[in-house]
Amino acid sequence: MSDTTVGLPRWIYLPAVVGGLFVAVPLVAVVLKVDWSKFGSLITSTSSLAALLLSLQTAAASTALCILLGVPMALVLARSRSVLVRWVRPIFLLPLVLPPVVGGIALLYAFGRLGLIGRYLDAAGIHIAFSTTAVVLAQTFVSLPFLVIALEGTVRSVGADYEAVAATLGARPTTVWRRVTMPMLLPGLVSGAVLAFARSLGEFGATLTFAGSRQGVTRTLPLEIYLQRESDADAAVALSLVLVVIAAVVVAAVGSRRLVTGGVGSGGRR
């Protein structure tokens, strides 16, 4: 059975296939290049494990920070009718399109030793730049908009109508928040957090600029891959595959989450 009454022009399949191959072939190339006999030892070397562990820790920390800051941001952006909010919205989402290196430089001039805020922190004995904290900040800076955008969409589609209904049933604002708003935002929050985690895990430019590359302190997996590429190409390929697998898991997770969100939304509104 076919639903299409008017087919696509045939020629459109050519660029579509070319585009698909353009994305798929490099991924296949990485998999083919992996030296499976040494794969285990390559990804468990001291430097690799240190990088992997640091990456997972910092990505987890920045995801938590993104949730902490991003949920209120998404709520305000979606619900506020203030003109000010409408005007500053693009600034909040700027890191989405900003080259990460530029983000790193910006962070350096904000939190670095001589930075806008950093000079006071420095005077207070807090040194952020080129520390693990800097890695987390760099990752949060680039990931936050992903979570905010994903969640903002959910907040908009959920709307304030359910909250109004809950209030007419006698629910106080805190009860509404706990029993209606948060549960309905959960699918969007999960997909936003997964996106933010993935973006944090892959962060390179801002981290290198703002945090540097010290093994076990600021050298995350992407930095390790970049370094290894020079000295030990096989190790770089093996670590790359690890990131490819993590990315694939993320895409699968977000994809299925999106479907669940859609089901919930359409089920409640008839």
Next chain:
Amino acid sequence: MTGLQLRAVLEQRRINVELAVAPGEVVAILGANGAGKSSVLHMIAGLLRPDRGSVTVGHRALTDTESGVQVPVHDRRVGLLQQDAMLFPHLPVAANVAFGPRCGDNRRGASGIAQKWLTHVGAQDLSLRMPRELSGGQAQRVALARALAAEPEVLLLDEPMAGLDVATATAMRTLLRQVLTTADRCAVLVTHDLLDVTALADRVLIIDDGRIVESGPVAAVLAAPSTAFAARFAGVNLVAGSAEDDTTLRTTTGRQLAGFGAGNAVIVRDQSVIAVFSPVAVRVDRERPPARAGVSTLEVTVAELDHRGAAIRVRAEPLDAGAAGLAADISGQRAAELRLIPGERVFFTVAADQVAIRPADRA
């Protein structure tokens, strides 16, 4: 005085209304889209705050702009049932219905109350389902159970049957009639459907441009509408004009319509009057029929033709600017003889004993 009282001015939406609903009474609000019906409901629910005015339920002042009282939505005990069931999608049916009781002081009995109301609306076997697994009619039943389980003193119904098919709407209407009138609670119903009004409401209010232009018992308003909207809603023709004598109406363009004086009101010459008659009483001809005593003939332009059951409704262009067009219901056979096309000039004839003439300012 108990029940519900509303007096509200909302400048931005040009609303200025005053209404009272007695305990146990169901009042229907009719009006064109954008006339302000939903805003009135939202002011009662506390979702919208009037610029000036007050809302009182029983002896509780819910809103009083003079003393600055605005009881929050969750403390008003005003339930709201909308066209969209708005069941919480993440909660099963039973938890949806138990939502209200769980917010109150009866936390432990919440699930028992939920089951009671689900049984009441005939949805007890749906209690474990998720909202997305329900049909529109089932969802609306559950939404009604949920609203009632919160034990509101006032129930607001905002076109609750509008999204349902005919059979489901009929079942829902029957159910509403049982639960709305058995309890000592008042209800305000916004609707577009004549069936909703006749089946559920005791009184009807007609809102036009933010003001109540007509009100009264349902039967009285439907039998003798005094506004064009109510006439169209009741499916009758209404012509406004001034009195030529106590049984003849003169339109602004000078046409005359003979009728009979309805009611006891004395009609004097040049007084504003309205004439009401049924479309069934109108005869349609292509040629002007010979003038006869006690019969009025109006030349009109056909605007559209429409099926009404076995009859064909001929709707004419308005006689005067701003007025509603007259309608005539003719048989299919007569329609076949006439073969009317929109835009043609025809003659509507109606006997005087079918035309009720009354003073315009009845309310």
